[in-house]
Amino acid sequence: MTAETIRSLTNEEISLIRKEFPVLQQKIYGKPLVYFDNAATAQKPDAVIKSLTEFYSEYNSNIHRGVHFLSQKASDAYEQVREKVRNFIHAESESEVVFTRGTTESINLVAQSFGKAFVTEGDEVIISAMEHHSNIVPWQMMCEERKAVLRVIPINEKGELLTDELEKTLNSKTKIISVVHISNSLGTVNPVKKLIAQAHRREVPVLIDAAQSIAHEQIDVNDLDCDFMAFSSHKMLGPTGVGVLYAKRKWLEALPPYQGGGDMISGVSFEKTTYNEIPFRFEAGTQNIADVIAFGTSIDYLQSLDRKRLLFYEHQLLSYATERIKEVEGIRIIGTASEKSGILSFLIKGGNAMDIGMYLDTQGIAVRTGHHCTQPVMNFFKIPGTIRASFLFYNTISEIDIFIEALKKAARLFHKK
Numbered sequence: 001m002t003a004e005t006i007r008s009l010t011n012e013e014i015s016l017i018r019k020e021f022p023v024l025q026q027k028i029y030g031k032p033l034v035y036f037d038n039a040a041t042a043q044k045p046d047a048v049i050k051s052l053t054e055f056y057s058e059y060n061s062n063i064h065r066g067v068h069f070l071s072q073k074a075s076d077a078y079e080q081v082r083e084k085v086r087n088f089i090h091a092e093s094e095s096e097v098v099f100t101r102g103t104t105e106s107i108n109l110v111a112q113s114f115g116k117a118f119v120t121e122g123d124e125v126i127i128s129a130m131e132h133h134s135n136i137v138p139w140q141m142m143c144e145e146r147k148a149v150l151r152v153i154p155i156n157e158k159g160e161l162l163t164d165e166l167e168k169t170l171n172s173k174t175k176i177i178s179v180v181h182i183s184n185s186l187g188t189v190n191p192v193k194k195l196i197a198q199a200h201r202r203e204v205p206v207l208i209d210a211a212q213s214i215a216h217e218q219i220d221v222n223d224l225d226c227d228f229m230a231f232s233s234h235k236m237l238g239p240t241g242v243g244v245l246y247a248k249r250k251w252l253e254a255l256p257p258y259q260g261g262g263d264m265i266s267g268v269s270f271e272k273t274t275y276n277e278i279p280f281r282f283e284a285g286t287q288n289i290a291d292v293i294a295f296g297t298s299i300d301y302l303q304s305l306d307r308k309r310l311l312f313y314e315h316q317l318l319s320y321a322t323e324r325i326k327e328v329e330g331i332r333i334i335g336t337a338s339e340k341s342g343i344l345s346f347l348i349k350g351g352n353a354m355d356i357g358m359y360l361d362t363q364g365i366a367v368r369t370g371h372h373c374t375q376p377v378m379n380f381f382k383i384p385g386t387i388r389a390s391f392l393f394y395n396t397i398s399e400i401d402i403f404i405e406a407l408k409k410a411a412r413l414f415h416k417k
């Protein structure tokens with residue numbers, strides 16, 4: 001991406017965007033809110049909030065099973081979101097889009113169903129050293145159950161994946177690789193397309209944890225050629241409690257159901273149950289209908305903006321913050337990969353991350369402190385946690401200036417030489 005070919009957002013455009021996010025309008029302790037916790041969850045535009053209210057006040061109804069007007073309307077709206085997701089990630093077919101509760105459930109679904117179908121004693125599963133606990137624990141649980149081995153591709157001091165190690169780790173026992181696209185604690189963007197091609201040369205399928213990248217990249221599952229992809233609506237301006245498992249048709253058809261219950265069957269008797277077609281086979285019970293519909297509105301919202309420009313602007317925010325933070329005494333940036341997106345993790349020498357986070361809070365600045373559900377990353381860097389500022393396109397350069405000035409004060413208060 002170059003400045004010549006992509007125009008960044010103008011101040012006017014940013015302030016128009018910001019007006020659509022009610023949460024951003026408020027003051028915290030008398031100071032304008034600076035929301036830098038977008039990697040944990042993004043704020044919601046008016047349209048998404050309205051969409052939830054509309055569902056409950058106008059056509060609340062259960063889906064797929066009703067013949068009446070409201071149920072038809074709710075079913076149509078719900079299924080339209082499947083098409084919106086398909087289009088957003090460039091999947092071939094809507095039947096490759098399964099609604100789940102979020103990234104975590106999507107990964108658990110694959111770990112359990114794939115494990116049952118394809119993993120036996122002595123087989124191997126590969127993940128990386130920078131995974132979120134959601135992309136570690138489900139595989140660990142499955143490997144324990146099936147007596148398989150979990151293998152880990154290491155990272156270097158910059159927080160980059162040692163991709164050459166993948167080649168050494170892959171072998172005839174490897175059954176699946178699951179790797180994060182953008183690290184939520186380091187901001188590293190992994191070269192997933194290359195990794196997928198490498199795995200496919202050995203016919204090993206790959207799951208991409210896109211929890212962070214779904215908001216910060218233009219995702220094309222066809223181009224990436226990933227077998228599975230997991231992401232959450234709440235990181236891309238939609239509601240919590242909804243997410244997606246994208247899976248190539250051949251995999252969804254080969255996997256056993258994850259949960260049993262209503263809607264996932266085609267016929268039930270006490271002797272035998274036959275399962276519904278994909279993707280419904282993987283959506284047991286009443287789904288999170290209202291939130292799926294509002295998730296669709298968040299996709300409409302994102303699609304209504306020029307995403308190339310948004311992403312370019314986000315890169316500028318990160319570069320600016322990364323440069324300016326160097327002015328803070330005792331600063332140590334954790335995660336200095338050459339490809340980064342949206343996330344700035346750091347420590348102030350001698351200062352406790354929690355104390356600094358709490359001080360920033362008194363200034364109306366919301367950041368996250370701690371291990372960010374990536375304890376192995378923290379162990380690698382031999383630190384208990386970091387302070388993490390994470391940006392989205394509604395953030396501004398002047399918010400970063402406020403943040404840097406507050407950090408300088410925090411450094412004076414807490415920094416021990």
Ligand code: PMP
Pocket residue numbers: 039040101102103104105132134135180182183184209211212232373
């Ligand atoms: N993976 C990554 C990289 C994440 O950032 C997160 C959320 N912090 C998750 C997985 C889990 O997502 P969720 O809690 O929405 O299921």
